[in-house]
Amino acid sequence: MEQERNRLILVTNDDGIQAKGLKTLIDIVRPLGEIFVIAPEESQSGMSHAITVKTPIRVKKIKQDGNVLINSCNGTPVDCIKLALNKFLNRHPDLILSGINHGSNASASILYSGTMAAAIEGCVNGIPSIGFSLLDYSPEAEFNGVVKYAEQIILRTLEYGMPQGTCLNVNFPANHSGEIRGVRICRQTKGMWIEEFDQRIDPQNREYYWLTGDFINLEPDAVDTDEWALQNNYISVVPVHVDLTSYGAMDHLKKWQFDGEGKK
Amino acid sequence: MEQERNRLILVTNDDGIQAKGLKTLIDIVRPLGEIFVIAPEESQSGMSHAITVKTPIRVKKIKQDGNVLINSCNGTPVDCIKLALNKFLNRHPDLILSGINHGSNASASILYSGTMAAAIEGCVNGIPSIGFSLLDYSPEAEFNGVVKYAEQIILRTLEYGMPQGTCLNVNFPANHSGEIRGVRICRQTKGMWIEEFDQRIDPQNREYYWLTGDFINLEPDAVDTDEWALQNNYISVVPVHVDLTSYGAMDHLKKWQFDGEGKK
Numbered sequence: 314m315e316q317e318r319n320r321l322i323l324v325t326n327d328d329g330i331q332a333k334g335l336k337t338l339i340d341i342v343r344p345l346g347e348i349f350v351i352a353p354e355e356s357q358s359g360m361s362h363a364i365t366v367k368t369p370i371r372v373k374k375i376k377q378d379g380n381v382l383i384n385s386c387n388g389t390p391v392d393c394i395k396l397a398l399n400k401f402l403n404r405h406p407d408l409i410l411s412g413i414n415h416g417s418n419a420s421a422s423i424l425y426s427g428t429m430a431a432a433i434e435g436c437v438n439g440i441p442s443i444g445f446s447l448l449d450y451s452p453e454a455e456f457n458g459v460v461k462y463a464e465q466i467i468l469r470t471l472e473y474g475m476p477q478g479t480c481l482n483v484n485f486p487a488n489h490s491g492e493i494r495g496v497r498i499c500r501q502t503k504g505m506w507i508e509e510f511d512q513r514i515d516p517q518n519r520e521y522y523w524l525t526g527d528f529i530n531l532e533p534d535a536v537d538t539d540e541w542a543l544q545n546n547y548i549s550v551v552p553v554h555v556d557l558t559s560y561g562a563m564d565h566l567k568k569w570q571f572d573g574e575g576k577k
Numbered sequence: 578m579e580q581e582r583n584r585l586i587l588v589t590n591d592d593g594i595q596a597k598g599l600k601t602l603i604d605i606v607r608p609l610g611e612i613f614v615i616a617p618e619e620s621q622s623g624m625s626h627a628i629t630v631k632t633p634i635r636v637k638k639i640k641q642d643g644n645v646l647i648n649s650c651n652g653t654p655v656d657c658i659k660l661a662l663n664k665f666l667n668r669h670p671d672l673i674l675s676g677i678n679h680g681s682n683a684s685a686s687i688l689y690s691g692t693m694a695a696a697i698e699g700c701v702n703g704i705p706s707i708g709f710s711l712l713d714y715s716p717e718a719e720f721n722g723v724v725k726y727a728e729q730i731i732l733r734t735l736e737y738g739m740p741q742g743t744c745l746n747v748n749f750p751a752n753h754s755g756e757i758r759g760v761r762i763c764r765q766t767k768g769m770w771i772e773e774f775d776q777r778i779d780p781q782n783r784e785y786y787w788l789t790g791d792f793i794n795l796e797p798d799a800v801d802t803d804e805w806a807l808q809n810n811y812i813s814v815v816p817v818h819v820d821l822t823s824y825g826a827m828d829h830l831k832k833w834q835f836d837g838e839g840k841k
Contacts, residue, residue: 348723354706361626361655367783369777391625391689395788398771421701423840424626424653430688437685437769469833476826478767496835500822503742505701508663521633526661550835552826557687558764562740562816569733571760571814 320346320471323406323435327357327414327427330375330385334413334447337456339381345471348381349395349402351426359415360389362430363444372396385437398438408471412445413463415454418483418504419446419539419549420530429553433479436555438445443467448487448543454559455488455545462496462548481565482551485545497547502538503531584610584735587699591621591678591691594639594649598711599676601720603645605727606674609735612645613666615657617691622680624653626694636660654695662702663691672735675698676709677727679718681805682811683748684766684794685708693697694816696744700819705739707731712751712807719752726760726812746815750807761811766802767795 322342326335330352340376342348343507351372375383384401386393389517390411398405411431416425443461447454466483476483486493500567508526515521530540539549586606586778590599594616606612615636629652639647648665650657654675662669675695682690692708699706709727711718730747739745744764750757772790779785803813 314720327743345591351630356631359628359630361624361628361694363627364623364689366623366788369787370774370777371783371785392788395599395772396774396786400774400776400786401789420716421819424694424697424701425628430625433688437688458834465835473829473833476823476829479823479826482821496829498830498835500824500827501819501820506659508659509841510660510664512632512664515633519635522631522664523661524628524630524656526663548835550830551821552823552830553821554823554826555685555688555723555748556765556767557815557817557821559740559743559816559818560764562732563742563762563764563817565737566745566762566814567818569737571729571812 321402321404322346322348323397323455324348324350325352325411325431326354326392326525327360327390329356332415333452333454334415334456337460338410338413338445341460342467343381346553349397349406350381351386351397352388353390353393354385354503357389359425359426360427361425362391363389363390364431375577380395390427391434392432394431395414409440409442410445413456414446416450417421417446417448417484418444418482419543420504420507420528421506423482423501423553424430433553433555435481436478441470443470443483444481445483447485447518452545458488458493459485462493466550476552478554478556479552482553484539484543484549491546494546496550497542497543497551499551500537501551502535502540504540505529516555585668585670586610586612586665587661587666587673587677587758588612588614589616589654589695589735591617591654592622593617593620596716597716598679598720601724602674602677602709604622604781605724607645607733609765611805613661614645615648615661617654617657621691623652623689624691625689626697627657629653629656641711651682654691655698658698662683668706673706674709678710679716680714681710681712681748682708682746683791683807684768687746687765687817693746693767697819700742700744705734706744707734707747708745709747711749722752722757723749724840725758730814740816742818742820743816744816747801748807748813750810750812755810758810760814761806763803763806763813763815764801765815766804768804769793
């Protein structure tokens, strides 16, 4: 790929600055322009769209490595995007990338995902944004098999642009599940997590809980969903929007005849 | 209202167990059935859909007050809902209510809102859920003027049911803005927060930031939006869905011709 110095790409993740998935993503975009990285100091998994309002936020410059400037931050992935856009970058980036996450963000997992929250925050700011995740939670997860697909999705986004108010939730099958069969444009699977809450007693005899759970796919046979694609060794690409309005439900609600409803 | 003992209502918030808005909401639903309250020990504003995975979660029974059982939790609003549904309640509640939040959750603020995340988590679990917010951040905010409207929305939801995959984002104008003109069914306003990041130096001469910002309404004249309704002294009711798929963008993406795309 030809180096284009004037392009600016912002990169973050939620597994933290040391994560292998982040390093993989940086290597993918290194030839594509100026790269500004700002990622959490430590893992921020499950932080969703949280912002830090009760404690001070600190940013550390880690290193300038050619055209790649790397910073860490003690905040959340969304804090990272907000800091980059409002404090550190003197112009809007052409693209925001988040990941590559160690672990799935398909189906309902998008709601809890710091990786996808960073992409959604980019989208709210009108910037083409993509969250990438691999279905392997291991810190040593193998990303080699997915690099060329991530590259392709990034280049297509730069070429075609992103529909307004939309970002992408891209999930890759785990390396050990066999050869990838290609890319599928999908919808978010209806599903949920059933939590188990591992209940324990601490040395002071006080009860506490750890959150654990299993994902339940509510439509395992639906071939247009991200879970189906991933289980069949496709890469899932779900276009995600930031307008949460359920337009289909508005007519239902209008039958409720609230006081003053409909008046101008 | 007639007391119906067999109905079960789950109540939480993100401002914490001591908040006046939570107490107001409990008083509203007290005549409606068995009430199970589990709310954060302290304010969890801006925590969005975060879940606690790195630290133990603890729950404290505060008091049984007639048909109202009140618990606090050191986790997030979504932790509260997950704990209630998976650990403490022996059946699904008929309704989940979150709030009344001190401060707006209209437009893009829904993304950062712990109040709305609790309602969305309820919706993921197939339970009719409503998040309530008042446009007044003060801990001493006055809720008297909105009680009858909150009651009406709750009773309508119990009567008519909630469309599948949908919950409600209800915002009330602040008490000091004058008489409420009624309820409007709205869509989420296109808008964003422009952050300012108050930059300071600590006693050890290290730089740090506080997140501050201003909301920008990108469509101030759109009369079908929640921001317009609130600015014109209406209560805004936005139906919110948990399927984030941008169906409109799927056709655009299908033109990108990825490897293997469309294959079955």
